[in-house]
Amino acid sequence: METIKLVIDGKQVETERGTTLLGAARKAGVDIPTLCHDDRLAPYGACRLCLVEIEKNGRKRLVASCAYLAEDGLTVRTETEKIRKLRRMILELLLAESSTGPLESLAKKYGLEESRFEIERPKCILCGLCVRYCAEVKKKNVTCFIGRGIDKEVVFLSDFSNSECPMCRECLPLCPSGTLYSLYLKGFSGKPETPPKKNI
Ligand code: FES
Incomplete structure (x- = not known):
């Protein structure tokens, strides 16, 4: 090599x-x-x-x-100073969507305690980790993106999620905004008993 x-x-x-x-x-x-x-x-x-x-x-x-x-x-x-400033700006914008999980820890590392913007409820930041993990690693495509632009969102395809997800749930700890678990519960008819552990 x-x-x-x-x-x-x-x-x-x-x-x-x-x-x-x-x-x-x-x-x-x-x-x-x-x-x-x-x-x-x-x-x-x-x-x-x-x-x-x-x-x-x-x-x-x-x-x-x-x-x-x-x-x-x-x-x-x-x-560099320029990179730190850019990262702070990106993190602050993302914090306006959600302030939990790895996102929160990173924001603290860059000196951001909270966003100037008010969060009504945590939102998905569209990083695509869950969608890509399901497609590339699990080869299932149960989670996917729908919509475009500001209407873009992640969904669990319910026809498959009821049969595939309870035995897997490997995508849930990947979510940096901490919103995937509530999305999962919303579209899932038989709730799992315990939330998955964070592994990040
Ligand atoms: S763009 Fe590189 S980690 Fe997200």
């Missing part, structure tokens, strides 16, 4: 060609926050929280590290 060399936050990193920047950073012990990434799924690039700055031949730009492949000779910065 061909290897490439790059610099991440001042560290010399050697990794296999085809590795994402996120993968290379994690391998080097550099933490980059994510909300829509899962190692078992194809990159999705929805939340943009994993933005990093890359520099090559004197040119700098921001890329989503979960989807961008590491390149030879690249310099990567994962926590």
